Amino acid sequence: MTLATAPGKCILFGEHAVVYGRPAIAIPLPQLRARVDIQTLEGPAAQGLRIQASDIGVDAWLHELAPDDPLRRIVELTLTALQAKTPELQIHVHSDIPIASGMGSGAAVSVALARGLSRHLGAPLSNRRVSELAFDVEKLHHGTPSGIDNTVIAYEKGVYYTQEAGPEIFQISGDLRIVIGDTGVPSPTREAVRLVREAWQRHPADYEGIFDQIGAIVRTARSALLDEGGADVGKLMDENQTLLERLQVSNPALRALISAARDAGAKGAKLSGAGLGGIMIALPPHGQGDLIRSSLEQAGAVRTYLAEFEA
Numbered sequence: 217m218t219l220a221t222a223p224g225k226c227i228l229f230g231e232h233a234v235v236y237g238r239p240a241i242a243i244p245l246p247q248l249r250a251r252v253d254i255q256t257l258e259g260p261a262a263q264g265l266r267i268q269a270s271d272i273g274v275d276a277w278l279h280e281l282a283p284d285d286p287l288r289r290i291v292e293l294t295l296t297a298l299q300a301k302t303p304e305l306q307i308h309v310h311s312d313i314p315i316a317s318g319m320g321s322g323a324a325v326s327v328a329l330a331r332g333l334s335r336h337l338g339a340p341l342s343n344r345r346v347s348e349l350a351f352d353v354e355k356l357h358h359g360t361p362s363g364i365d366n367t368v369i370a371y372e373k374g375v376y377y378t379q380e381a382g383p384e385i386f387q388i389s390g391d392l393r394i395v396i397g398d399t400g401v402p403s404p405t406r407e408a409v410r411l412v413r414e415a416w417q418r419h420p421a422d423y424e425g426i427f428d429q430i431g432a433i434v435r436t437a438r439s440a441l442l443d444e445g446g447a448d449v450g451k452l453m454d455e456n457q458t459l460l461e462r463l464q465v466s467n468p469a470l471r472a473l474i475s476a477a478r479d480a481g482a483k484g485a486k487l488s489g490a491g492l493g494g495i496m497i498a499l500p501p502h503g504q505g506d507l508i509r510s511s512l513e514q515a516g517a518v519r520t521y522l523a524e525f526e527a
């Protein structure tokens with residue numbers, strides 16, 4: 217049997233503007249994972265490749281899934297990359313990452329599947345290749361993805377990312393703790409990206425200006441995260457949130473959690489991911505992560521997490 221996993225992720229700074237060529241910073245969430253296990257089928261059961269993903273009610277042979285089904289796509293893309301015929305396999309997929317929350321559940325499943333399948337067939341693909349395959353599948357979910365989700369998840373490292381330059385693996389200096397609050401409202405990534413695009417087409421100069429301001433925040437945040445004692449990361453989160461409000465991708469559920477975190481003493485807070493639902497993040501003062509989490513739960517968060525990174 218072959219096992220493979222991939223983490224969730226959260227975007228710290230720069231969502232949406234990254235679709236328009238500006239930088240963004242994202243970190244993996246190693247405690248939340250998509251997992252696949254793969255077994256070779258033998259005997260009468262061996263009739264092709266069977267996929268079971270009980271979290272989303274899938275139990276089917278590969279050819280029974282719709283041609284644009286993301287599970288089918290990543291398996292077929294991986295087999296094409298390996299120049300392999302469809303093998304006789306049983307694949308189980310499971311994920312702890314809440315779906316449509318902005319934590320990269322779709323990309324994590326794609327990465328785990330491409331990684332597991334290529335390993336099982338004796339030709340493990342590089343992180344870079346796995347990321348590229350997952351990117352092709354992301355296009356089904358998003359339309360015009362920037363590529364940051366598949367990148368941070370495939371490399372499982374913090375990344376400073378631009379579409380043009382690709383990922384710069386990012387080593388945070390000092391410890392970083394981030395509290396994550398999930399509104400429980402599904403975040404429609406494709407819809408949010410489309411709304412921003414339509415508004416950008418109507419008001420290109422205004423939107424380019426906002427994207428530039430977000431890009432400047434991301435560059436400052438990068439230096440702050442690299443050298444401790446640099447700019448105030450919490451304040452940069454608040455500034456990024458103000459610009460995300462101007463892009464109209466926040467919503468009342470996100471605002472309620474962001475206010476609750478700030479009222480409880482968070483140094484800064486913002487939505488994370490596409491917005492219109494999904495998750496928000498907050499920077500807790502030292503030792504106050506649990507306090508911020510309980511304030512988010514009281515304000516209606518359906519789930520909270522504390523993500524910790526040690527230098």
Ligand code: PMV
Pocket residue numbers: 227230231232233234235317318319320358360361362363364365403405409488489490491494
């Ligand atoms: O909601 P998520 O986690 O899929 O994040 C989307 C991030 C965007 O910048 C809005 C889109 C993208 O492709 O980068």
